[in-house]
Structures are given as structure tokens and as C-alpha cells.
Amino acid sequence: MSAPAGDAVRVRVPATSANLGPAFDCAGLALARHDVLEFSTAAGGLEVVMTGEGAHSLPADESHLVVRAFRAACDRLGWRPSGLRVVAENTIPQGRGMGSSAAAVVAGIVGAWALCPDVEDVDLDAALGLATEMEGHPDNVAPCLLGGATLSWTTPGGARAERLAVHPDVVPVVLVPPGTLSTHVARSLLPELVPHADAVFNASRAALLTHALTTAPALLLDATDDRLHQRQRAAAMPDTLAVLERLRAAGHAAVVSGAGPSVLVLARRLDGEVGEEPGAVRTVADLTPQGWAVLPLDVDAGGAAVLDRGVQVSSR
Ligand SMILES: Nc1ncnc2c1ncn2[C@@H]1O[C@H](COP(=O)(O)OP(=O)(O)OP(=O)(O)O)[C@@H](O)[C@H]1O
Ligand SMILES: N[C@@H](CCO)C(=O)O
Incomplete structure (x- = not known):
């Protein structure tokens, strides 16, 4: 599979708050504060451009967490673009307990799925599984991917999650x-x-x-x-x-x-x-x-979204 240089997708991922007190490593809540990332194919090389949170402290090479997640998802999809450009507008505070690393991981995975040629939709189960492997626990990546409040758990077959309808009050x-x-x-x-x-x-x-x-x-x-x-x-x-x-x-x-x-x-x-x-x-x-x-912050009900294709990722 190959994608023409210049193909692009824009992905928006919410902040999340995990644990919610007693539900350690299993409950989480998506919040209406977002990072927005554009992924585009290029003729060669890697370029990472960042504004906002972490713009002056994060690496801009293959060790960047979003890039690592993008590459891991590409490996699962059996695809590697010849070149990649990532433009990140970050508003989620980092290292503060607001799920910035989960958002970075989910953004990379959803970006790879959305940009990969011949792939119709993001496979939510596969994305949750890979994001959980990278993050180490599912409680932030689940609400980041699905939106709302989630309960998540791991099984021998991988991570699972279900959404809860948060009371409007x-x-x-x-x-x-x-x-x-x-x-x-x-x-x-x-x-x-x-x-x-x-x-x-x-x-x-x-x-x-x-x-x-x-x-x-x-x-x-x-x-x-x-x-x-x-x-x-x-x-x-x-x-x-x-x-x-x-x-x-x-x-x-x-x-x-x-x-x-x-x-x-x-x-x-x-x-x-x-x-x-x-x-x-x-x-x-x-x-x-x-x-x-x-x-x-309002509850983010939708979770990760591919903006420029107009497809809500969390549509299950
Ligand atoms: N937008 C981002 N792009 C690239 N890397 C990021 C990004 N956000 C976070 N990271 C990486 O994740 C680290 C922060 O992750 P950490 O798990 O310690 O905190 P958090 O995810 O913000 O909080 P919590 O997991 O408690 O909700 C950063 O130091 C950085 O290495
Ligand atoms: N459940 C995790 C959330 C932070 O990633 C913890 O409290 O360590």
C-alpha cells in the first residue's frame, strides 16, 4: 500500500481524568480540552511541528510519543509512509493528571488508521488494545478514544471498555x-x-x-x-x-x-x-x-475524532 505525498488528516483528542477516586486503573472521564494534530504523508523523512503545551520541551524526532504510536499502528496495518509530517496544537497540560500521554498515544494511532490507504474506519477494538499496551493501563485511553465516562478492563484477549451515560447535573x-x-x-x-x-x-x-x-x-x-x-x-x-x-x-x-x-x-x-x-x-x-x-470542563461525549473527514471515530 502507498499513499500519495500530501495526503492529510486532522485528529482531535480529548483530555481525560482517570481513577475518579476508587476505580484505580479502570474508570475515566473524557473532558472538553483537546489536542489537535494534523498528519500528512511526505516524500521522505519526518517533520514534527508543535505549538502550545510541550512545544519547547518535547522531542521532535522518532522518540516523540505521537510518532511512536503512529509507527506502532502502521506496523499493525502493514503500512509505512515514505515520509511523515505531524503538526500538533497541544492544549492538554502535560504531567498534570489530565491524560496527556494517553491523548498523544490515541492521536498517533487514530492518525495512522485514518491516513492509511484502503482502510475505511478506525478499528476501535484494535486501537484500544494497542493504546493500552503502550500506556500500560486502559483507564485514560478508553475515554480518550470513546468519549464520556468509561469503565475499562483487561482480558487475555486484550483491553475492553464500556461507556457510562454521565448524569447531566x-x-x-x-x-x-x-x-x-x-x-x-x-x-x-x-x-x-x-x-x-x-x-x-x-x-x-x-x-x-x-x-x-x-x-x-x-x-x-x-x-x-x-x-x-x-x-x-x-x-x-x-x-x-x-x-x-x-x-x-x-x-x-x-x-x-x-x-x-x-x-x-x-x-x-x-x-x-x-x-x-x-x-x-x-x-x-x-x-x-x-x-x-x-x-x-464539559464532559467530552464523542472522544477522538477525525475532523477533516467529518467522521466521528467513536461511533459504536
Ligand atoms: N502531546 C504530547 N506529545 C508528545 N508526548 C507527550 C504529549 N503529551 C504527553 N507526552 C509525553 O507524556 C509525558 C507525560 O505523561 P504522564 O503519564 O507522566 O502524565 P499525564 O499523561 O499528563 O498524566 P496522567 O497519566 O496522570 O493523566 C510527557 O512528559 C511526554 O513525554
Ligand atoms: N490509573 C493511572 C492513571 C494515570 O495514568 C494511575 O493512577 O497511575
């Missing part, structure tokens, strides 16, 4: 501190074994989370409690844990977003409340330290 707010924390470092802080009572605690909260998120948002404070990973990582992000505890003591369903250091609050629109900014968002902002960004 749920208003996600991400609080982003100035510093970063790599997922790799955050994962190294987790103990190998956990007490049985803590496992039971998290199982009950993770089960409740699906009900609270879809049907009964008033239960979100209880449903987002965790004993498996947040406090265990406190030494790497003490300010995050302090903000989280302050918000939870005030009744807000606050969790560490992904591996941190951002905080995700699943705020609620109260009965009869209308308008752009629910009161809970203002209260959350008042409890947030200076220097942190307060980002009320």
Missing part, C-alpha cells in the same frame, strides 16, 4: 497546580500489597461510583472515596492532598485526577440551578490555592 472541575508529576514516579510509590479491608472499601466505593455518576450524583462524595492510591502518593504531592481534604471536608467530591497532581472535583448542579456556572464551581474556586488554574 455532574459538572467536572479540574484544579491544576503549577508543578508536574510523572505517572511513572507516582506509580513507583504504590505498595505491592494492600490490606483486605482497604480492598473491600474500594470495591464498595467503585461499585457505588457507577450508580452515583449515572443516576444519583448526590452520592458522589461517598462514591469517590479511596484507600488504595491517593494517600500512598501524598509525599510526591502534599499540596494536592491538602486541597483534596479541604474540598471533601466541605462536601465536594474531590479526587486526585489520574496520577496527579491535579485535583478533579465532580461538582453538582443543584435543583433548579440554571446558567453557565453552577454555585458549586464558585465555592470550589474559593477553596483553591492561588496559582492553581480552575478549569470547569
